[in-house]
Amino acid sequence: MNTVFPQLATEILDAGHRVRFSVSGGSMHPTIQDGDRVLIQPRQSIRPRVGEVLLCRMSRGLVLHRLVGRTTRNGESLYRLRGDGIGGGEELVGRDQVLGVAIEVSRNAATLPLSGLIALMSWKVRSMLRAVFLRH
Numbered sequence: 001m002n003t004v005f006p007q008l009a010t011e012i013l014d015a016g017h018r019v020r021f022s023v024s025g026g027s028m029h030p031t032i033q034d035g036d037r038v039l040i041q042p043r044q045s046i047r048p049r050v051g052e053v054l055l056c057r058m059s060r061g062l063v064l065h066r067l068v069g070r071t072t073r074n075g076e077s078l079y080r081l082r083g084d085g086i087g088g089g090e091e092l093v094g095r096d097q098v099l100g101v102a103i104e105v106s107r108n109a110a111t112l113p114l115s116g117l118i119a120l121m122s123w124k125v126r127s128m129l130r131a132v133f134l135r136h
Contacts, residue, residue, distance in 0.1 A: 005021070005062075006057070006061055006062045009021065009040075009055075009062065009099065010057065010099060013040065013042040013043070013055075013099045013100045014042070014099075015042075016042050016044060017042065018039055018040060018041055018042065018100075019039075019040045019100070020037055020038065020039045020040070021037065021038065021040075022035060022036070022037050023035065023036050023037070023038055023064060026085055027065065027083030027084075027085050027088055028053070028064060028065065028066070028083050028084045028085065029084065029085045030084065031053070031066075031084045031105070031114070032053070032064065032084075032102075032105050032114075033107065035107075036105050036106065036107045037105070037106040037107075038053075038064065038102045038104070038105050038106075038114070039102065039103050039104045039105075039106075040055050040099070040100040040101065040102055040103070041100050041101050041102075041103045041115075042099070042100045043098050043099060043100050043101065048067050048079065048098065048101055049067070050067050050068065050069060050070075051066065051067065051068075052066070052067050052101050052102070052114070052115055053065065053066050053067075053101065053102035053114050054066070054067050054079070054081065054093075054098050054099075054100070054101055054102070055098075055099045055100045055101070055102060056079075056081065056093045056097045056098050056099060057097045057099060058091070058093070058097065062099070063081070063091070064102060065081035065082055065083050065088075065091065066081065066082055066083070066084060067079050067080070067081060068080050068081065068082045068090065071092065073092070076094060077094075077095065078092040078093065078094055079092070079093050079094075079095070079098065080092060081093060101115060102114045102115075103115045
């Protein structure tokens, strides 16, 4: 991802428009793979649901990770994020760092939803399998 993209994506999403871009990195594998294209819906007034994939502004740039929970620290509400790949730790972000929600991923000729009941159920099954795998 180039240095202009984070600023441009932030401005477009803040204006209420969707953004589509190619992902680099493997932290969300297998759900989102290196080179996949994702469509981001601007956050505006939405309250992200656990299981959704959020695009967030972090000190290292833009990060696309799954919302796995919420917490409070020093009176501030924070989102707990983690990549789908095995071995990734959780990160905390504030609401002001959330730019939008990933609503679909495109790979080859297929486009799959990342939000909605089917997508969230699929994530829950993968999460349970991940927990079993990490215990052994």
